Amino acid sequence: MPSVEITPRTNRRGGALLLSLLLLAVAQAVVALDLDEPVLRPAIALATFVALPTVVLHRRALAGRSGTDRALRLPYAFGLAVLALVVGGLLLDTVLPRFGVDRPLAPAPLAVAWFVGDAALLGWRRHVPVLTRAELRAGGRRLLDARFELAPTLAAVALLLSVVGAIRLNNGASGVVAVAAVAVSGAALLALLASRQVRSPSYDGWVIVLVSAGLLLATSLRGWGITGHDVQAEFLAFNLTDQAQNWEMSALPSAYNACLSVTILPTVLAQTTSLSGLVVFKVLLQLLFATVPVLTFLLARRFLPRQLAIAAAVLTIAFPTFFTDMPYLVRQEVAFFFLALVLLAAIEGLRTRTARGLVGVLSVGVVLSHYSTTYVLLMALVAGLLGLAVLALVRRVRGREREPAPALVLLHPGVVAALVAVTLAWAGPVTHTGGHAGEVLHDTVRSLTGQGGQEPGSSDTSYFLFGDSTSPQERMHLFVEATMDYRAAEIPPRLRVIPDPGAAELAPEVHTQPSTPVKVACAIVMEGFLLLGLLRLLRRRRLADDGDPLPREMSLLVWGSMAALGLIVLVPNLSVDYGVLRAFQQTMLVVAPVMAAGMWMVVRKRVLAAVVPVALLVVLAGTQERIALGSSGSYYDRFYVTDAEMGGLTWLGEVDHADRTNERLIANRNLNVRLLALSGNRAPISDRLYPTLLSRDAYVFVDGQILDQGESTVFYTGDLLTYRYPLRAVDRRLDLLYDAPQARVYR
Incomplete structure (x- = not known):
């Protein structure tokens, strides 16, 4: 009798659900009560806010859907769980204040909200088990039978060495361990690429993510505080949200504050886990970004053999921006994570309605995470749609019938229109941060129509054909002219520290760091591989002889991204505003498989196909002026803050509070955000450290780069210009108020 068999199972499921809800309630009570349990609290929070939703969505949301294999359901589920942290936090922040809750992002509201959400997930589709006994037994057997294998073992060792190397450098030791970490990372990837044994995507993905995490942590863990460029402003935006337990655009009317990837997301993680913001930024969000090369690998294996798919991931990691700058661009790291998932969902072959829904939801994560990533994506999509229209027109002119092709997903006009609408709404009436984008669009149109100015583009375009060739000295001359114009308009003669600038101020010596032959050679090789891959794509639909044909939508995305x-390379204002290398790193998410195919056209041997991408990674990671490898180089001089320097900044922040009649602070742009944070986000701070811009009505902070190297750096037209700073002239004309080995304050 059916009822006799069904009832006991139903009762067992009901009992298991009640037990699960009870355990979940206890776990969320630990979070809600804000209990300070150093290990238990973070583990519980990550398990209930991230792991549990991921596992349930993995087993129940996409199970049995056409075209979705088991290896791909997990990334989608994880991405949706992370997106829930962002969107859920935003909903709480919007709704709860209307009911008198002033701190909607405090542990208690978050715990209650996620208890309700997790409980709903556990009760949803209960006929699909989250975990079966057979799977538990199989997992236990695999754990008992596990053996040390070369590639994952080396990858784990490389991760450990990267962390130890960063800590040693922070303590003043040498970079031997950090350099060894790069070498072992290369060995791990070489072992993975050279293996002929058939491996599961999960096995390959673990090796890739461990190596990626090691390279990222080697950079992010440098310094006991927040070290880097954009991450300073990102961390300030986070601190304002975290301390208030509430996100408000008015707290910091800036595009940084509009990026929920560095405000609400880290606040939810910090509030629920009780981990410090430093740990969230330096570790957790880096581990999130470390999954992006794995997503590139999963995308590439749709139409490339295993070895070339892994090579595509390695080439993504080898691009220098990945390990030198991305840890300092957390908002872009999170946006790239969602973008990689969007690309994967668009190409995987899901049922059209499911794919479009998944792409639409994950695209919201891109929009909420980073404005520039969204704009570059929209540029690529519009270019892809134009390409589609041109192909249709050519086919019609030639009288050819339309070939049957899979329905468009990401490039569907409705999806693109929805993405544009969400972007405009977020940048417009919601955050009011779209003004700069409008200015960029206006300047771009003027440049394309020949009506723009003669400002140079970013020096990063010099690595590309038809890139800008303006020399550093010429850029410095333009910058000095701009300072003199500002000085004449804004600084009265009586307040000018240097009334009659001489050669030291008007034509300073510029310290250039020409690209090494090795770096140039690597750039040429990678661009050559990409060009060959594009030529193959133009001639044939297959990137590899033994691979599947490239889907029409993927081809259009490749050409649209290019x-x-x-x-961005050709239009000067775009190269300055959006950054060429960062745009190329974003493009790599799409074109890395094409680059790997171009590499195969040259090497044609398995051994070389393993050695070449790893060699590029090791050479580029080992020859860059990386702060991760030693306590020297331009990034170290500009971004690494010593205890003495931090003491001077702290003193200056307190002085400004004590004397509100002197409301101006002048410092290098790399320290301005620190000063803003130390002054409680109240002190007006100016990036006017260049000698011709100094004024007597302000405190002037002189940093360690000037005191140790005699140089300072300005950021102009997308380029870093390091010049000889005339400290003696400043010393003669201003009073010294604070003096430390790497910090001085003048007035």
Whole structure:
């Protein structure tokens, strides 16, 4: 009798659900009560806020859907769980204040909200088990039978060495361990690429993510505080949200504050886990970004054999921006994570309605995470749609019938229109941060129509054909002219520290760091591989002889992404505002498989196909002026803050509070955000450290780069210009108020 069999199972399921809800309630009570349990609290929070939703969505949301294999369901589930932290936090922040809750992002509201959400997930589709006994037994057997294998063992060792190397450097030791970490990382990837044994995507993915995490942590863990460029402003935006337990655009009317990837997301993680913001930024969000090369690998294996798919991931990691700058661009790291998932969902072959829904939801994560990533994506999509229209027109002119092809997903006009609408709404009426984008669009149109100015583009375009060739000295001359114009308009003669600038101020010596032959050679090799891959794609639909044909949508995305990158390289204001290397790193998420295919056209041997991408990674990671490898180089001089320097900044922040009649602070742009944070986000701070811009009505902070190296750096037209700073002239004309080995304050 059916009822006799069904009832006991139903009762067992009901009992298991009640037990699960009870355990979940206890776990969320630990979070809600804000209990300070150093290990238990973070583990519980990550398990209930991230792991549990991921596992349930993995087993129940996409199970049995056409075209979705088991290896791909997990990334989608994880991405949706992370997106829930962002969107859920935003909903609480919007709704709860209307009911008198002033701190909607405090542990208690978050715990209650996620208890309700987790309980709903556990009760949803209960006929699909989250975990079966057979799977538990199989997992236990695999754990008992596990053996040390070369590639994952080396990858784990490389991760450990990266962390130890960063800590040693922070303590003043040498970079031997950090350099060894790069070598072992290369060995791990070489072992993975050279293996002929058939491996599961999960096995390959673990090796890739461990190596990626090691390279990222080697950079992010440098310094006991927040070290880097953009991450300073990102961390300030986070601190304002975290301390208030509430996100408000008015707290910091800036595009940084509009990026929920560095405000609400880290606040939810910090509030629920009780981990410090430093740990969230330096570790947790880096581990999130470390999954992006794995997503590139999963995308590439759709139409490339295993070895070339892994090579595509390695080439993504080898691009220098990945390990030198991305740890300092957390908002872009999170946006790239969602973008990689969007690309994967668009190409995987899901049922059209499911794919479009998944792409639409994950695209919201891109929009909420980072404005520039969204704009570059829209440029690529518009270019792809134009390409689609041109192909249709050519086919019609030639009288050819339309070939049957899979329905468009990401490039569907409705999806693109929805993405544009969400972007405009977020940048417009919600955050009011779209003004700069409008200015960039206006300047771009003027440049394309020949009506723009003669400002140079970013020096990063010099690595590309038709890139800008303006020399550093010429850029410095333009910058000095701009300072003199500002000085004449804004600084009265009586307040000018240097009334009659001489050669030291008007034509300072510029310290240039020409690209090494090795770096140039690597750039040429990678660009050559990409060009060959594009030529193959133009001639044939298959990137590899033994691979599947490239889907029409993927081809259009490749060409659209290249068109967007070309526009950024060629239009000066775009290269300055959006950053060429960062745009190329974003483009790599799409074109890395094409680059790997171009590499195969040259090497044609398995051994070389393993050695070449790893060699590029090791050479680029080992020859860059990386702060991760030693206590020297331009990034170290500009971004690494010593205890003495921090003491001077702290003193200056307190002085400004004590004397509100003197409301101006002048410092290098790399320290301005620190000063803003130390002054409680109240002190007006100016990036006017260049000698011709100094004024007597302000405190002037002189940093360690000037005191140790005699140099300072300005950021102009997308380029870093390091010049000889005339400290003696400043010393003669201003009073010294604070003096430390790497910090001085003048007035």
